[in-house]
Amino acid sequence: MRHLPEELILQIIAYLEPEELVKLQYVSRQFLNLSRDNNLWRLLCFEHSAGERRRRRLHPASDDMDPRLAELIRAANEVANAFPTSVHDAAAPSVEAQVQKNVGKRKAALLANWDPTYPGERVDFYQEFIQRHAPHSMSWFQDAKHGHRDDNLHHEATGAGILYSEEGLADKLVAPLEDGSISIWDASASNERQGRIIATTAVGLLPNKGSDLDHDTRLAQSQAMMTETGAVECVSIDSRQKKGFFAVQNTLSEVDLQTLQVVSRTPYPFPITALSAARHPTPITVGTNWTVHLHDTRKPPSVPAASHCELIGGSTAASNSLSRLETGDFGGHVSLAQPGALSILHLPTTREWDGNGDIWVAGRFTSFLNFDRRFFPRLRGTVHSGARLSCLTALPYPFVPHDLRVHRPYVNAAAIKEAKETPGHTLIATGEYKGKGSLELYGLSPDPTRSINSSDARTTRNAGACYQNRQTASASKLLSVAPHGTRIVFADGDGNLKWVERDGSTPVRHFNINESAAGMGTRTPANANANAAGGAGVGEDIVKKILPTVESGVGSLRSVDVPLGRDNLVVWTGDGRLGMVGFGREGWDEEVWFDAVEEVESEEGRRRREREREFAGEMRRALEMQAREARWMRGYGL
CATH class of the missing domain: 1.20.5 (Single alpha-helices involved in coiled-coils or other helix-helix interfaces)
Incomplete structure (x- = not known):
């Protein structure tokens, strides 16, 4: 068989099941390369997708289908006449070839309708198949402990951020703890120390409780300050400058992650509730309960007196009006009439102008706030959502209208290709609408027919450039969202992690982190089991924040190959635990972190x-x- 052309071998091994293809990789280097053919695994991802499985179940030739329903579906297909599988002359000598050609055209159209990739995007579909269908693993980062080792105490994380390497892969996990210290874990999958603590600071560093206080007092005061606000987006890591920004109450602390020393502290008039991504030299956007600020790290920190302002009339009944979302500029920042900002997204300034600003703010109010950084603090406009939003992110790809994607096998492939080639971005938001989860997609594009438009009129929104999934997303509030490969992953208030296609509705896979904590194929240390059985309780933890281990690259298309097994997810839970979700491989062995003395x-x-x-x-x-x-x-x- 080694003498056969590789094209012919590919045609033969295409009949194998995925499990058999994986075993074939161990035969030789040639079969390893052939068994990982990208087009082959792209076809397998399509055939195992939820939409294709549903279409096959509803196919008239299906054995499980009612004959009367099959006849109706066959009649509808004939009326559509988009992909005819019959021929005009059944007696023609080439009738079988014509039928096969028509079937091939139909399959190619279905594949184009499903294909989640965009022009210029490089995707390893072998890794995609693993992340879509392989068993998952849940590994927990080493607990940060304090006190005497016999007490076996540990502190909960009050936030999390990832320090990425120059290649855009996760290198370190950085998190503030409830005792006011900062801990750093090794998050690199190429290192055998993955999951272990490699550095930590003194207690009380972030709340500025120094050695002038005794340990118990410093610990108690730090815990009270670190847990008071409860902001989710309270950590922002600048991977370029190796700096971290940590929000504690109304103070933003800038920390050098190489020396673990506080560089500066900047006070704000109200408790900080959200931080944007930090990427030098772009200023960070800081959201508080009542204000929005720009924090330029190149400027020296201002004195506290210069940051003081007074909010007048913020709690009146008239604050529900959208016209009062922006009430003016007080000392270079925006004062909000409705609390409070929960998530801030920066879009790249180098993209083609699409009529929208660079800063998007979402929170407990029911509209997005849009600012142009060049004219800040003037509000450029709003986009009404109706939901109370908790997390914002974006894809560096244009929005594809929903009617071109979901369960539409008869859409012309040229229309889908045209939509994908249109420049633009897709804004993704999660939150709560009438007690249920809401997953929302909005298009931002220079083409006005494919874009929403935030304006001072606050009334314009293109209905064909957005999609709101408020039916099948979740029965509880959605807490966090992130892009993951060619999918979107989000977390809800029941502890579920769910993956959907980029259309925002077609399911891919899901699991509950509490089932993993209960022992579904994962190793859990002794004290973690105690936490799950006691304070946390199996079935009661939630995911508050999702951090991809591959930098999302909102500003440009990702054109580099991600090593196999490196595209994972770091999660921060409501019980202050930090974990990593992997696929197709066992998680790291946590038992080696606990010796016999520590368990006494x-x-x-x-x-x-x-x-x-x-x-x-x-x-x-x-x-x-x-x-x-x-x-x-x-x-x-x-």
Whole structure:
């Protein structure tokens, strides 16, 4: 068989199942290369996709289909006449060749309709298939501990950010802890130390509680400050300058990640609730409960007195009006009439002008705020969503209208190609609408027919350039969203991670992090099991933030190949844990981090921790009951 042309071998191995193709890779280097042919795995991804499986189930030739329904579907196909599989002259000598040609055209059209890639985008479909269908693994980063090792105590993370390498791959995971310190973990999949703590700072660094206080006082005051605001987007990492920006209450601390020393502290008039991405030399956008600011790291920090402002009339009933979302400029920042900003997105300034600004702000208000950095703090306009949004991200690809993508096998492939070749970006938002999850896609493009447009009129929005999935996304609020390969992944309030196609509705896969914590193919250390059985409780944790281990590259198309097994997800949970979701491989062995001495506990310490777990469990049940009552009341419009 080695003497056969590679094209012929590819035609033969195309009949193999994915499991058999993986085994074939071990035969020789030649079969390794052939078994990873990108077009072959692209076809396998299509054939195993949810949309194609559904189409095959509804095919008139399906054995499971009711004959009457099959006849109706066959009649509809004949009326559409888009991809005829019959021939005009059944007695013609080339009838079989014509039928096969028509079937090939139909399959090519279906494949083009499904294809999630864009012109210029390089995708490894072998890795795509693994991430779509291979078993997942959940690995937890090493706990950050303090105190005597016999107490086996650890602190929860109050945020998370990733320091990327020059290649755009995750190198370090950086997180502030509730004791006011900063810990750094090795997040590189090419390092055997992956998942371990490699550096940590002193207690009280971020809240500025120094050594003039005793340890217990410093610890107590730091915990009170670090856990008061509860902002999700409170960490921003600048991978270019190796700096981290951490928000604690109303202070933004700039930290050199190489020396782990605070470079500057900048106070703001209200508690900080959101930070944009940090990418030098672009200024960071800082959102507080009532204001939005630009923070330029090249300027020296201002004195506290210069940052003081007073909000007048922020709690009046008239604050519900969209016309009061921007009430003026007070000292170079915008004052909001509705609290508060929860997520801030920067779009690249080098893109072709599309009529929209560079800064998008979303939060508890029901509209996006759009600012042009050149004219900040003047509000350029708003786009009404109707949902209370919690997270914003973007794809560096144009928005494809929903009617060209979902369950439309008869759409002309040329129309899809034209939509994908149009320059632009896709804005992605998640949040809550009437108690249910909302996943929303908006097009930003120089072509006005394919773009929403934020303006001062606040009334213009192209209905054909947006899609809002408020039916099948989730029964609970969506908390975070991120692009992952050719898919979109989001987390909901029930602890689920869900992947959908770029159309925003076609499901790919999902799992619950609590099922993984309960032992579904993952290793969980002894103290993590104790946390899950006590304060956290199996089935009660949620994902608050999703961090891809491959830099998203909103500003440009990704044209480099991602090494196999490196495109994973880091998650920060509601219980302050940090984990990594992988596919097709076992997670790292966490048992090596715990020696016999660390697992020994005194009887008194064991009883104390048992009481703490019981109290935490009771508090969690009370809060869940309160949340259920609130959702129930919202159903009656209250």
